[in-house]
Amino acid sequence: MNSKVAVAGVGCVIGLALVLLGTGADPAQAVMGRAAVVIIAALALWSTGVLPEAVTALAFFLAVVMLGIAQPAVAFSGFHATAFWLVVGGTILGLAVRRTGLGERLARALVGRIGHSYLALSLGIAAVAMVLAFLMPSSTGRVVLLIPVVLSLADHLGYQAGSRGRIGLVLLVGMMCFNPPTAVLPAVVPNMVMMGAAESLYGLHFQYLPWLLAHLPITGLLKAALIVAVCWALFHQPPQRDDDEVPPVRRWSGDEKRLLVILTLTLLVWASDGWHGISPAWVALAAGVVCLLPGIGADKPLIPLEGLAQGVSFPMLLHIAGLLSLGAVVAESGLGAAIGGWLLAVLPLEPGATAQNFVTLTGVSAAVGLLTTLPGVPAVMTPLASMLAEASGLTVQQVLMIQSIGYSTVILPFQVPPLIVAMQMGGAPARPAARLTLGVCVLAVLLCWPLTFLWWCLIGVL
Numbered sequence: 001m002n003s004k005v006a007v008a009g010v011g012c013v014i015g016l017a018l019v020l021l022g023t024g025a026d027p028a029q030a031v032m033g034r035a036a037v038v039i040i041a042a043l044a045l046w047s048t049g050v051l052p053e054a055v056t057a058l059a060f061f062l063a064v065v066m067l068g069i070a071q072p073a074v075a076f077s078g079f080h081a082t083a084f085w086l087v088v089g090g091t092i093l094g095l096a097v098r099r100t101g102l103g104e105r106l107a108r109a110l111v112g113r114i115g116h117s118y119l120a121l122s123l124g125i126a127a128v129a130m131v132l133a134f135l136m137p138s139s140t141g142r143v144v145l146l147i148p149v150v151l152s153l154a155d156h157l158g159y160q161a162g163s164r165g166r167i168g169l170v171l172l173v174g175m176m177c178f179n180p181p182t183a184v185l186p187a188v189v190p191n192m193v194m195m196g197a198a199e200s201l202y203g204l205h206f207q208y209l210p211w212l213l214a215h216l217p218i219t220g221l222l223k224a225a226l227i228v229a230v231c232w233a234l235f236h237q238p239p240q241r242d243d244d245e246v247p248p249v250r251r252w253s254g255d256e257k258r259l260l261v262i263l264t265l266t267l268l269v270w271a272s273d274g275w276h277g278i279s280p281a282w283v284a285l286a287a288g289v290v291c292l293l294p295g296i297g298a299d300k301p302l303i304p305l306e307g308l309a310q311g312v313s314f315p316m317l318l319h320i321a322g323l324l325s326l327g328a329v330v331a332e333s334g335l336g337a338a339i340g341g342w343l344l345a346v347l348p349l350e351p352g353a354t355a356q357n358f359v360t361l362t363g364v365s366a367a368v369g370l371l372t373t374l375p376g377v378p379a380v381m382t383p384l385a386s387m388l389a390e391a392s393g394l395t396v397q398q399v400l401m402i403q404s405i406g407y408s409t410v411i412l413p414f415q416v417p418p419l420i421v422a423m424q425m426g427g428a429p430a431r432p433a434a435r436l437t438l439g440v441c442v443l444a445v446l447l448c449w450p451l452t453f454l455w456w457c458l459i460g461v462l
Contacts (some may be wrong), residue, residue, distance in 0.1 A: 049103020057322030078324030089284030090144025168235020174422030327376030351393025
């Protein structure tokens with residue numbers, strides 16, 4: 001612990017020195033310099049776990065406001081992001097799933113259909129996550145729906161809190177709910193950000209089926225297989241409970257029936273958002289409120305207020321809000337635009353060198369995600385697409401398609417808010433999560449990137 005404190009102290013001293021050195025520069029440059037220091041320090045602390053994640057988030061908010069990097073409305077924008085309230089509503093639903101025993105019942109049904117081996121469990125969870133990607137438009141929503149069931153599944157099979165097998169199942173959910181679903185156009189936030197920016201800036205409209213054809217074979221199915229394989233290699237553990245140790249099946253309780261109705265209606269409304277236009281966040285929050293109301297088919301709520309206080313982690317919400325605010329601070333401070341201009345000056349882009357341009361643009365998008373987190377990549381890279389297209393000889397649409405391969409490549413866990421939500425809800429530490437993301441990243445670069453290039457050449461995308 002002393003070494004960690006020393007490292008943190010040295011980092012703070014260096015950061016303060018850089019801030020003081022930047023005060024005499026051009027005001028805009030000084031703001032960007034301070035933003036770079038604060039953001040790098042926050043990412044380093046989140047990655048290493050030197051401080052609790054919530055403490056780092058609070059320090060990040062304070063530094064952004066006190067150093068004049070952005071206005072409080074921007075610094076605290078994570079709290080009014082729809083993703084934040086999706087987590088709040090989803091956490092309440094997850095608490096209800098576990099409290100009523102519905103999660104245990106669903107877990108038993110899942111085990112009964114896919115078997116007890118760790119590989120079979122992993123494949124089953126991956127398949128469910130992929131199916132949900134076509135039904136639910138939110139990665140975080142899929143996480144908060146699946147994690148309580150998977151935790152009940154882990155309890156059912158005897159995987160104790162902190163065990164290797166339990167951690168692996170939790171991380172599998174987090175990765176499967178974001179990474180392969182990039183192949184489904186409306187299934188992840190970066191796709192939606194890129195699609196909206198492409199329409200407003202360039203008048204481009206991406207279509208569902210062509211996108212699916214381009215991405216599903218490699219980014220979707222192959223990436224899913226790689227995630228399952230790495231999870232099995234790192235975390236596989238035989239079930240710790242025999243069938244004869246499992247308690248007998250209970251009769252359905254009234255609370256379970258009511259909650260199943262609430263979840264079914266919630267899933268239907270999520271799946272039909274293209275028709276009614278209501279954000280998944282408000283649907284989840286409404287479902288959470290219903291779980292807290294008395295008189296919904298019973299005299300008492302599914303979750304009493306004291307149960308809510310015990311079951312919802314305030315530090316987890318602070319951490320998520322900090323990650324969601326980070327991208328807005330990068331954009332507001334001008335740091336994102338500055339990074340883009342620097343990239344244009346140094347990237348080895350040449351007209352006619354299609355393979356080199358593909359690797360370069362994919363690698364840049366993946367690297368930008370280390371600074372902005374992955375949802376922030378299209379906010380930084382999409383406005384540069386026309387200039388990148390001119391420098392590379394590609395079309396703007398091709399540049400934007402290549403960008404998606406970059407932000408589907410996860411290097412470290414903090415880049416992916418849905419993965420962080422899964423880790424917080426499931427009690428998975430940062431170090432094994434980093435081993436998983438780095439392992440999948442290496443395989444993606446070696447296998448998925450070149451195979452995607454070949455596939456796109458075959459179907460005429462490149």
